[in-house]
Amino acid sequence: MEWMNQAALSAQKSDAVFFYVFGLSVVFLIFITALMIYFVVRYSKKRHPKAEQIEGHVGLEIVWTTVPLVLFLSIFYYGWTNYEYMSQAPRDAMVVKVTARQWSWSFEYPNGKQSKVLFAPINKPMKMEVRSADVVHGFFVPSFRIKIDAVPSRTNTTWFQATKFGSYDIECTVICGVDHSLMLSKVIVVPEDEFKAWYFGGEDAPEPGKSFRAGEAHPGLKDMPQGLAVLTAKGCVACHSVDGKPKVGPTLKALYGREQQILVAGAYKNITVDDAYLRRSITSPMEQVVRGYPPAMPQTRLTEQELDEVVRYIKGL
Amino acid sequence: MSTHASTAQPSYLVDTGARKGLMAWLTSTDHKRVGLLYLYSMVSFFFVGAGIGLVMRLVQLTTFQKLISAQTYNALFTLHGVIMIFLFVVPGLPAVFGNFFLPILIGAKDVAFPRLNLASWYFYMAGAILAILALFTGGGAPDTGWTFYAPFSLKTGTNISLAVFAAFILGFSSMLTAINFITTIHRLRAPGMTWFRMPLMSWALYSTAWIQLLATPILAITLVLVILERFFGIGIFDPAKGGDPLLYQHLFWIYSHPAVYIMILPAMGAISEIIPTFARRTIFGYKAIAFSSMSIAGVGSLVWAHHMFTSGLSGLALMTFSLLTMIVAVPSAIKVFNWVSTLYKGSIDFQPPLFFALSFIFLFCIGGLTGVMQGALAINVHIHDTYFIVGHFHYVMFGGTGFAFFAALLYWFPKMFGKMYSKKAIYASWYPMFIGFNMLYFGMLILGMMGMPRRYYVHLPQYHSLHVVATVGSWLLVLGLLIFFGTLLYAIFKGPKAEDNPWGGVTLEWTIPSPPPLENFEEIPIVTHGPYHFEPQEGK
Numbered sequence: 001m002e003w004m005n006q007a008a009l010s011a012q013k014s015d016a017v018f019f020y021v022f023g024l025s026v027v028f029l030i031f032i033t034a035l036m037i038y039f040v041v042r043y044s045k046k047r048h049p050k051a052e053q054i055e056g057h058v059g060l061e062i063v064w065t066t067v068p069l070v071l072f073l074s075i076f077y078y079g080w081t082n083y084e085y086m087s088q089a090p091r092d093a094m095v096v097k098v099t100a101r102q103w104s105w106s107f108e109y110p111n112g113k114q115s116k117v118l119f120a121p122i123n124k125p126m127k128m129e130v131r132s133a134d135v136v137h138g139f140f141v142p143s144f145r146i147k148i149d150a151v152p153s154r155t156n157t158t159w160f161q162a163t164k165f166g167s168y169d170i171e172c173t174v175i176c177g178v179d180h181s182l183m184l185s186k187v188i189v190v191p192e193d194e195f196k197a198w199y200f201g202g203e204d205a206p207e208p209g210k211s212f213r214a215g216e217a218h219p220g221l222k223d224m225p226q227g228l229a230v231l232t233a234k235g236c237v238a239c240h241s242v243d244g245k246p247k248v249g250p251t252l253k254a255l256y257g258r259e260q261q262i263l264v265a266g267a268y269k270n271i272t273v274d275d276a277y278l279r280r281s282i283t284s285p286m287e288q289v290v291r292g293y294p295p296a297m298p299q300t301r302l303t304e305q306e307l308d309e310v311v312r313y314i315k316g317l
Numbered sequence: 318m319s320t321h322a323s324t325a326q327p328s329y330l331v332d333t334g335a336r337k338g339l340m341a342w343l344t345s346t347d348h349k350r351v352g353l354l355y356l357y358s359m360v361s362f363f364f365v366g367a368g369i370g371l372v373m374r375l376v377q378l379t380t381f382q383k384l385i386s387a388q389t390y391n392a393l394f395t396l397h398g399v400i401m402i403f404l405f406v407v408p409g410l411p412a413v414f415g416n417f418f419l420p421i422l423i424g425a426k427d428v429a430f431p432r433l434n435l436a437s438w439y440f441y442m443a444g445a446i447l448a449i450l451a452l453f454t455g456g457g458a459p460d461t462g463w464t465f466y467a468p469f470s471l472k473t474g475t476n477i478s479l480a481v482f483a484a485f486i487l488g489f490s491s492m493l494t495a496i497n498f499i500t501t502i503h504r505l506r507a508p509g510m511t512w513f514r515m516p517l518m519s520w521a522l523y524s525t526a527w528i529q530l531l532a533t534p535i536l537a538i539t540l541v542l543v544i545l546e547r548f549f550g551i552g553i554f555d556p557a558k559g560g561d562p563l564l565y566q567h568l569f570w571i572y573s574h575p576a577v578y579i580m581i582l583p584a585m586g587a588i589s590e591i592i593p594t595f596a597r598r599t600i601f602g603y604k605a606i607a608f609s610s611m612s613i614a615g616v617g618s619l620v621w622a623h624h625m626f627t628s629g630l631s632g633l634a635l636m637t638f639s640l641l642t643m644i645v646a647v648p649s650a651i652k653v654f655n656w657v658s659t660l661y662k663g664s665i666d667f668q669p670p671l672f673f674a675l676s677f678i679f680l681f682c683i684g685g686l687t688g689v690m691q692g693a694l695a696i697n698v699h700i701h702d703t704y705f706i707v708g709h710f711h712y713v714m715f716g717g718t719g720f721a722f723f724a725a726l727l728y729w730f731p732k733m734f735g736k737m738y739s740k741k742a743i744y745a746s747w748y749p750m751f752i753g754f755n756m757l758y759f760g761m762l763i764l765g766m767m768g769m770p771r772r773y774y775v776h777l778p779q780y781h782s783l784h785v786v787a788t789v790g791s792w793l794l795v796l797g798l799l800i801f802f803g804t805l806l807y808a809i810f811k812g813p814k815a816e817d818n819p820w821g822g823v824t825l826e827w828t829i830p831s832p833p834p835l836e837n838f839e840e841i842p843i844v845t846h847g848p849y850h851f852e853p854q855e856g857k
Contacts, residue, residue, distance in 0.1 A: 004766065004767070010698075013695055014695045014696060014698060014699050016695075017693050017695040017696050018690065018695075018696045018699075021686075021689060021690050021693060021696065022690070025686035025687075025689070025690070028682070028686065029679075029682050029683065029686065032653060032657060032678070032679075032682055033679055033682075035657050036657055036660065036675055036678065036679075039657070039660035039661055039663070039665070040660060040665055040667060040675070043596070043660060043661070043662060043663050043664065043665050044664075044665050044667065045597070045664045045665060045666050048662070048663070048664050048665075049664055050664060051596065051597040051598040051662065051663045051664035051851060052598065052662040052663075053598050053599050053851060054598070054599070054601060054658075054661070054662060055599055055601070055602075055603070056601050056602040056603065056604075056605065056655075057601075057602075057658075060602075060654075060658070061602055061605050061651070061655075064650065064651060064654040065647060065651055068646070068647055068650040068651075069644070069647050072643035072644070072646050072647065072689065073640075073643060075643060075689060075692070075693050076639055076640050076642075076643040076692070076693065078693065078695070079639060079692070079693025079694045079695045079696060079697075080635075080636055080639060080640075080693075080694055080695075082694075082695035083635070083694035083695040083697075083698065084632070086695060086698060087632070087698075134468075134472070135466075135468050135469035135472060136466055136468070136469065136562055136628075138627065138701075138702055138770070140702070140703075140768070140770060142699070142767065142768020143768070145698060145699035146698060146699075147627045147698050147699065147701055147702070148627055148629065149627050149628045149629060151562055151563065151628060151629055152468060152556045152557070152562060153556030153561070153562070154563075154629055156628075156629035169768065169777060171768065171770045172770065173627075173701070173702035173703065173770040173771070174466065174702060175391070175460075175461060175462045175466070175469065175771075175772045176469060177391075177460070177469065177473070178387045178388050178391060178460070179387065180391070180772060180773065180774070181387070181770075181772075181773035181774040181775045181776070182775065184777075245778075246775055292387075
């Protein structure tokens with residue numbers, strides 16, 4: 001369960017304030033509610049037929065003005081100081097340029113390398129410079145408790161230092177058009193060696209984190225049909241379901257022979273899904289994005305034999 | 318009913334002028350009739366808004382979207398927001414109960430400008446009709462959310478201009494009502510009705526009117542700028558033309574945050590009327606409540622940028638607005654303490670209006686406390702623009718203003734219509750309403766903590782189970798609403814006659830017949846004491 005998963009230092013900072021306020025709130029709510037119920041029962045007209053006309057009490061007014069004020073100010077102070085930590089990136093942080101556009105994310109690292117998912121080495125500070133190419137978007141990683149809007153003509157920054165390996169959702173939080181809810185990506189937190197191997201490697205360097213991203217969901221690859229095992233091992237099923245459920249990408253169920261619109265060189269085109277289309281979609285996904293889906297699929301390297309298996313498997317779905 | 322020996326004047330419900338029937342209502346400048354015109358139109362729009370909410374919840378029942386398209390979904394949440402905010406909660410209690418009861422509470426025959434009052438209803442209806450036209454004309458229904466954030470609102474092909482113009486017209490309705498109330502309170506108080514003898518509802522309406530009058534023009538100007546930019550391409554908000562998108566957010570929230578207080582202050586006023594009546598005792602801390610309304614109106618105008626904590630403001634701005642946000646929470650806390658203390662050593666007659674008023678306090682506390690969470694910067698960064706904020710403002714706007722509206726309706730219904738409703742049916746409506754409400758909106762709070770962003774057509778699988786809980790809650794909530802309004806509607810036609818003072822209240826509206834006569838008072842009363850002056854008495 002990803003619920004309240006603390007996967008970065010910023011998450012610990014945010015949650016500390018949250019639990020402080022949450023604790024105070026629960027106490028206050030129970031106190032007020034219990035008092036109301038007690039008074040209603042204790043001073044019901046049966047038990048207490050004669051009301052006393054009490055106009056007020058200056059001492060009490062002062063108490064319940066100053067005590068909440070002090071508590072609210074403590075909340076402000078705690079929230080502010082922890083926010084300062086969360087918003088000030090250390091000087092040695094690696095700077096990643098994040099570009100938001102309708103409706104996808106892209107990441108550019110200092111050496112010019114680009115990716116559609118964000119790769120981050122564990123325990124290293126990463127500073128995000130967030131920009132927008134069109135309208136306002138919001139860059140949000142729930143497991144890190146960080147969020148910053150991507151505002152056109154501005155560069156906003158945030159940072160994180162991941163503390164747990166894993167794959168975490170990136171979501172857009174500002175309404176930006178029809179596919180706002182599909183404007184998703186992932187942060188992949190990997191060991192530093194693996195990150196470096198990819199970062200300093202050539203264009204062919206394998207993307208980090210593949211093995212454990214696939215292993216997360218499906219430990220038993222052996223029992224699967226070969227095609228599905230490849231899809232699982234390569235992480236495809238994270239975005240493409242095989243049972244018709246919508247995910248980030250189109251489902252693979254009944255895909256073969258389906259008629260759909262794809263975006264080719266800036267124009268929509270109607271095609272019928274066949275062997276050639278499937279192969280091209282896997283080897284160079286950006287060339288033919290299905291209408292209504294974000295251009296978010298990373299290039300995936302499969303052997304010729306694996307490709308055959310996958311296509312055969314998809315045909316049978 | 319016949320307790321009043323000399324009912325020379327007929328009830329306001331009887332047509333006395335040259336016109337009869339519908340025309341008599343549409344041309345009436347009687348503040349009570351204008352109040353009812355608002356009531357009928359607002360409740361109708363409320364049900365349209367609630368129906369849209371129900372459809373949105375059905376969409377979230379599956380992760381498998383077939384019901385409607387993403388574009389339609391975006392139009393629906395925009396429309397839900399525009400209807401609920403501009404056509405229901407902003408006019409809210411002032412338009413209905415303010416119009417109906419403000420003159421009576423301060424011992425006047427009508428508001429200061431009766432014709433302007435009727436005109437404000439026509440502005441309201443014109444705005445509503447334009448908003449509906451915006452759905453079916455131009456490029457189709459707006460899809461930006463009710464906040465119309467630039468530059469998306471400038472680039473989308475949907476019919477933003479007309480929708481924004483509708484909100485502009487609605488703003489005029491709001492301002493005219495405000496001018497009317499301020500003048501009425503200053504000029505038309507009965508002899509002896511000093512400022513500190515006014516019922517607290519009048520204080521709440523007075524502070525609200527000032528916010529409406531001062532803040533609404535800013536919204537109007539902002540909306541005009543959006544229209545100009547869309548039609549003539551002048552670069553005010555679009556950075557591609559040299560504008561600044563954050564300028565839009567500032568201008569929008571400079572109105573729309575105080576608007577939150579426009580929505581909640583009158584609700585607090587109604588609660589301050591209801592609790593003393595059923596506790597049979599004077600309110601605890603009259604001046605504290607009156608001044609807290611004014612200070613909410615004041616400080617509340619200086620906290621708008623807490624809607625922009627993630628938009629990249631400077632550290633100093635963030636610190637200042639977070640601090641001011643915390644300070645504005647204090648007067649609300651003061652009110653809650655005073656209301657609860659008003660129950661202390663009372664002689665409590667537990668009736669439906671009190672039940673809803675106490676439910677208001679509970680739900681409003683959750684709304685307020687979740688608001689404080691968002692005021693703290695370190696928490697805000699996580700929950701900003703998630704379902705947490707959606708849950709939070711439904712606790713404030715619906716659990717707060719909505720429940721107070723229901724409480725006020727139950728409280729004043731016998732006076733307004735001269736009929737009594739079935740209390741059993743009202744109690745029966747409370748359970749599905751309250752349980753459904755909390756399933757729906759507490760579910761949203763948790764979803765937001767988990768990271769579910771707002772305005773999402775499809776959601777990720779980890780959020781699904783709570784979405785199901787919330788959707789089931791929405792069914793219960795709507796069931797409760799139907800029973801509630803069904804009961805009241807039945808009572809209007811078939812209910813037994815109500816007494817003049819069914820709750821034993823002591824403010825001026827309970828001294829006149831139910832329903833009130835045309836000019837409210839036979840003779841303008843002379844006020845000699847505070848509003849909640851219960852004679853020391855033996856219980857019945």
